[in-house]
Amino acid sequence: MSSSDRKLRFDNRVAVVTGAGAGLGREYALLLAERGAKVVVNDLGGSHSGEGASQRAADIVVEEIRRAGGEAVADYNSVIDGAMVIETALKAFGRVDILINNAGILRDRSLAKTSEQDWNLVNDVHLKGSFKCTQAAFPHMKAQRYGRIIMTSSNSGIYGNFGQANYSAAKMGLVGLANTVAIEGARNNVLCNVIIPTAASRMTEGILPDILFNELKPKLIAPVVAYLCHESCQDNGSYIESAAGWATKVHTVRGKGAVLRPSLIDTVTPEYVKNVWSNVTDMSKAKHLNAIGEASGYLLEVLEKMKEGDTIEDYFEFDNKQLILYALGIGASVKNTEEMRFLYENDSNFAPIPSFFVLPGLLLQMSSDKLISKALPGKQVDFSNILHGEQYLEIVDELPTSGTLLTTGKVFDVMDKGSGAVVVTNTESFDENGRLLVRNQSSTFVVGAGKFGGKKDPIAGVFPLQPNPKGEPDAFVQYVTNYDQAVLYRLSGDRNPLHIDPQMALLAGFKTPILHGLCTLGYSVRAVLSQYAENNPTLFKAVKVRFSGPVLPGQTLRVDMWLRGTRVHFRTVVVETGKEVISGAYLDLKSTKAKL
Numbered sequence: 001m002s003s004s005d006r007k008l009r010f011d012n013r014v015a016v017v018t019g020a021g022a023g024l025g026r027e028y029a030l031l032l033a034e035r036g037a038k039v040v041v042n043d044l045g046g047s048h049s050g051e052g053a054s055q056r057a058a059d060i061v062v063e064e065i066r067r068a069g070g071e072a073v074a075d076y077n078s079v080i081d082g083a084m085v086i087e088t089a090l091k092a093f094g095r096v097d098i099l100i101n102n103a104g105i106l107r108d109r110s111l112a113k114t115s116e117q118d119w120n121l122v123n124d125v126h127l128k129g130s131f132k133c134t135q136a137a138f139p140h141m142k143a144q145r146y147g148r149i150i151m152t153s154s155n156s157g158i159y160g161n162f163g164q165a166n167y168s169a170a171k172m173g174l175v176g177l178a179n180t181v182a183i184e185g186a187r188n189n190v191l192c193n194v195i196i197p198t199a200a201s202r203m204t205e206g207i208l209p210d211i212l213f214n215e216l217k218p219k220l221i222a223p224v225v226a227y228l229c230h231e232s233c234q235d236n237g238s239y240i241e242s243a244a245g246w247a248t249k250v251h252t253v254r255g256k257g258a259v260l261r262p263s264l265i266d267t268v269t270p271e272y273v274k275n276v277w278s279n280v281t282d283m284s285k286a287k288h289l290n291a292i293g294e295a296s297g298y299l300l301e302v303l304e305k306m307k308e309g310d311t312i313e314d315y316f317e318f319d320n321k322q323l324i325l326y327a328l329g330i331g332a333s334v335k336n337t338e339e340m341r342f343l344y345e346n347d348s349n350f351a352p353i354p355s356f357f358v359l360p361g362l363l364l365q366m367s368s369d370k371l372i373s374k375a376l377p378g379k380q381v382d383f384s385n386i387l388h389g390e391q392y393l394e395i396v397d398e399l400p401t402s403g404t405l406l407t408t409g410k411v412f413d414v415m416d417k418g419s420g421a422v423v424v425t426n427t428e429s430f431d432e433n434g435r436l437l438v439r440n441q442s443s444t445f446v447v448g449a450g451k452f453g454g455k456k457d458p459i460a461g462v463f464p465l466q467p468n469p470k471g472e473p474d475a476f477v478q479y480v481t482n483y484d485q486a487v488l489y490r491l492s493g494d495r496n497p498l499h500i501d502p503q504m505a506l507l508a509g510f511k512t513p514i515l516h517g518l519c520t521l522g523y524s525v526r527a528v529l530s531q532y533a534e535n536n537p538t539l540f541k542a543v544k545v546r547f548s549g550p551v552l553p554g555q556t557l558r559v560d561m562w563l564r565g566t567r568v569h570f571r572t573v574v575v576e577t578g579k580e581v582i583s584g585a586y587l588d589l590k591s592t593k594a595k596l
């Protein structure tokens, strides 16, 4: 017989089961006794609503156990007199090893009709009774360095149930009680767990549908509780739900949450709370915390970030659909068979166009209406006066085709350019394993926000532009953008109305909506990859551009390129006007595969 086949025995163990005259309690008592435990069968013998008292219920179960050759004594005390219940065990058997707090009554009424007496009685029996019995057994268990305690909760507590305000509250209270008993007993091998049973009993009769009621046999739950009470079970502080021959662990989880103020000197406003409410309530990144220390530890981390000042973070989720939509947004087409790899998820070389990864950084900045405006106190900053000025993107590690990135960012530099202010933001994006994948640096040109007496030049760490080499370009690639290019591109996330709404464009000083700077950047990256990397995105290292003039959807872009080692210098020109729209730009490749 292998150790896993060996019967779990409770010889020499003394178990107290409260409310053991019927239902679940009776099954626990019978099973533990059958497996060698000496059992105190506690039952006051009242009705299911707590009225009356009779010794009959406990006596019958004791008789059943004895007839089967087991050892048991009856105890008729109310669990509120916990010390007397435990005293019965000490007197009869000299010790107490297992306590199953199972006794309970129901006084179901809607909240409005629940009297104080209904409230008190239910809470007294379930919550106070479990407390009193546990408190009485605890020192004995600690002294012998062995104890197993079960609290009985209920889905009515966890999820609520109409007409059970008193019962729900008591049942959730038992979860809290178990949490702390588990902590206080752990050092002395006194372990405490919670059972969340759904069983047909005199308490659930008439509440559950017949078909369910018939399958919810208390007998099917007893082995789960017996195992939790066995010395081989090391669970402590677990909540185990069980019914109908099925069991699972239940966890509380906590979401990632959202920071409600950018820095320690800021206050929290109801408006800010409203703005970030979807992040507050987002449970997609919810986690179970094992201890209260983890909860406060995380708060300390949040405070540290606030102390650093104005660091913001957000998640960016993507899969092949976003990659394909982005590729279409920057003009990729199956007309060019080499670009199939950017447009068809089943292509054997399916991969992201590297410039897709400007999005997590940009969208992070756009998620906080305060980031740029806080860098320029007293200046008007909104979609009517911000233009994308410059962009640096560096791919640090292998890019996935789907996943969730955590992006963190903060303002890195602010410059006073007279006609406007330039706010430089650095962001970093990490994958689920904390691997840094992408670095972005964006400069936002805030038109008309200059002349505030700030410095003009960038600090070290702002990626400088590189003037194009003198002489004719080595190569050029030309693309015609679509009249609806901005409409398509904005579906990748940048919904700035400047790119679609004629009124907004007028407000910003343009006759018609203009194309996203990052869309023009995407076209330019495609041009370089096609010219010098055989469209192999894994050769891409970094790109830096300045948006030096606006582009209108439908215009033709010509990307002029100069290859110098593995650096491709480039500029992008609108063919119809001859105006440069991307200047001083370069794209670094890991190696080149020049087209002949």
Ligand SMILES: CCCCCCC[C@@H](O)CC(=O)SCCNC(=O)CCNC(=O)[C@H](O)C(C)(C)COP(=O)(O)OP(=O)(O)OC[C@H]1O[C@@H](n2cnc3c(N)ncnc32)[C@H](O)[C@@H]1OP(=O)(O)O
Pocket (backbone or CB within 6 Å): 365, 366, 372, 386, 387, 388, 389, 390, 417, 419, 420, 422, 443, 444, 445, 447, 456, 457, 494, 496, 514, 515, 516, 517, 518, 546, 547, 548, 549, 550, 551
């Ligand atoms: C909230 C989250 C962030 C939001 C991000 C944005 C989201 C997007 O939806 C927005 C967009 O995509 S907008 C579209 C793309 N961008 C553009 O079209 C801007 C094009 N550029 C221009 O029009 C001018 O360069 C212009 C208007 C920018 C500057 O022109 P001028 O005022 O004439 O300036 P100029 O006299 O040429 O130079 C003055 C000083 O400013 C520096 N500078 C110029 N262009 C810059 C630019 N693009 N970026 C950064 N700095 C720039 C010059 O170098 C000069 O400084 P210095 O005297 O020190 O040399």
